Amino acid sequence: MRRPRQQQAALLSRYYFLCNVAKLPRPPPSTPDIYVDCLKDSVNITWRIQPELVPSAHRLFLGNCMGSKLTRLPTGEGEVYFHHKLGDCKFRRLVKGKHLIYQNDLTFRPQAKPKPAAFTFPIRCLYKRPEEWVPPFLVPGTGVTEGRGSLLFHMALLDQALSGFAETNVVPLGSLIPIWAAVEQRSHQPLLLLMEDCVAAPTPELQPGSQVHPIVGNQGCLFASKWGNSSFLRSYHSSELILHLQAFKFASSDKVYLHCKLTAWDPENLNEHKKACHYANGGWELVDDPSRSSLCDCCDSSCVSRPKRAAHQKSQGLVRTSVLGPLIIDDSGTKAPTFLSNAPSVERRLY
Structure with a gap:
């Protein structure tokens, strides 16, 4: 009973x-x-x-x-x-x-x-x-000493169970791709990993005029969650973030590269400039604390940045640009969003 x-x-x-x-x-x-x-x-x-x-x-x-x-x-x-x-x-x-x-x-x-x-x-x-x-x-061993320096950031493709790294980079069109991003804590105080900006491109390098599609922008707003089934997922530690991205492809290529700006931040100092927001239940939601989702209200307009502070953060090693790919998109027998080669290209720079 x-x-x-x-x-x-x-x-x-x-x-x-x-x-x-x-x-x-x-x-x-x-x-x-x-x-x-x-x-x-x-x-x-x-x-x-x-x-x-x-x-x-x-x-x-x-x-x-x-x-x-x-x-x-x-x-x-x-x-x-x-x-x-x-x-x-x-x-x-x-x-x-x-x-x-x-x-x-x-x-x-x-x-x-x-x-x-x-x-x-x-x-x-x-x-x-x-x-x-x-x-x-009682077993002889050796030790390792590490000095304090710039933080180490990581991005990787996970398996569908989120239990380890994926064994293949071939993903079906329309499926949800689990992408893991993290910053190593080491001796630092607790850190919050944020994905401030992320674009998809058919090439591993971005050039002026490159065709790209925005995934995350406006300082942490997951645009892909509004036009598809993508979402953010906070892992066990605040220093890890999982992006569930609905797989799509460019008409010109079956390869997709993700160019993302990752930021390490103070977990107690979330604001409209430092946040992780996705679109859920008809509105924008703050992943780390839904009760404070008003921080995401600017996602449909403009979340104004603070250039001087951003430059200071970069000099401290708290910001890194990471590239993940190629993801090989398999479109055999599947229908999902495809971005045409004649669509307007978007020029973006990750600072």
């Missing part, structure tokens, strides 16, 4: 789940919504969520890993599946007597780190310690 949601949350917060490869007894039927199966070197987790939580399923995490799959049930509920290696997702390994213990947390994070999780459920997998296992401090 299902318990009221309030009782479920109270029970989940008290229940500390333990399982191992020796097949300990399964949790009692009264334990709601979460089932954990610890395998030899990985873990399978099924988390059943209420209908109102399904649209926010991408904010459920195991450690810092997103769910591997979401299934919508006929009842309107959803089941989020996690399948990850114990060496991933920031599992913590402890040694206690003759056992190795792997610990982690399932969390619901309406907002990215450093904001706290709204709900936490602990996961614990127990294994018999191998006889040949040696504590790490």
Whole structure:
């Protein structure tokens, strides 16, 4: 019998789940919504969520890993599946007597780190310690020292499950392409990764008069979300951002290159000049805090920049232009937006 949601949350917060490869007894039927199966070197987790939580399923995490799959049930509920290696997702390994213990947390994070999780459920997998296992401090090793310098920015194509890098750069026309952008935190205070400007072009370099199509502009407004199904998705850390871009192609080429300006910013200082906005539910929405979506009101007009401050930020290494591609667009049997070669070209420069 299902318990009221309030009782479920109270029970989940008290229940500390333990399982191992020796097949300990399964949790009692009264334990709601979460089932954990610890395998030899990985873990399978099924988390059943209420209908109102399904649209926010991408904010459920195991450690810092997103769910591997979401299934919508006929009842309107959803089941989020996690399948990850114990060496991933920031599992913590402890040694206690003759056992190795792997610990982690399932969390619901309406907002990215450093904001706290709204709900936490602990996961614990127990294994018999191998006889040949040696504590790490008894194994000779080497260390690496890194100096403080310019921040490192990254862009990459992810697989559809958002669990790793894509194995191919061929994408079907009209499909959603998950594009990951990040800035390495290192010793810096928490950083917010923003995509201020991004254009698509059929060439890896932009020249005066190059044919391009705007994807992001107006200092963080995802234009592609208004004419298609594209959207921003904030990852576990505020220093990572995922762009779900609906695949299109130029009539002159099946190759698409993305030229994007990435910015590292203070998470506590969002404003109309530093933001991540996409078009959803009939209006512009601030990805990191929908309650402050008024910062996106300028997306349909002009979000005035501040040249002097922008120049100062660039000198500090907080702004980088990244190019991702080529993405090979496969249009066999698919209909989706295509930008004709005789369409007016747009000249854009990324500063």
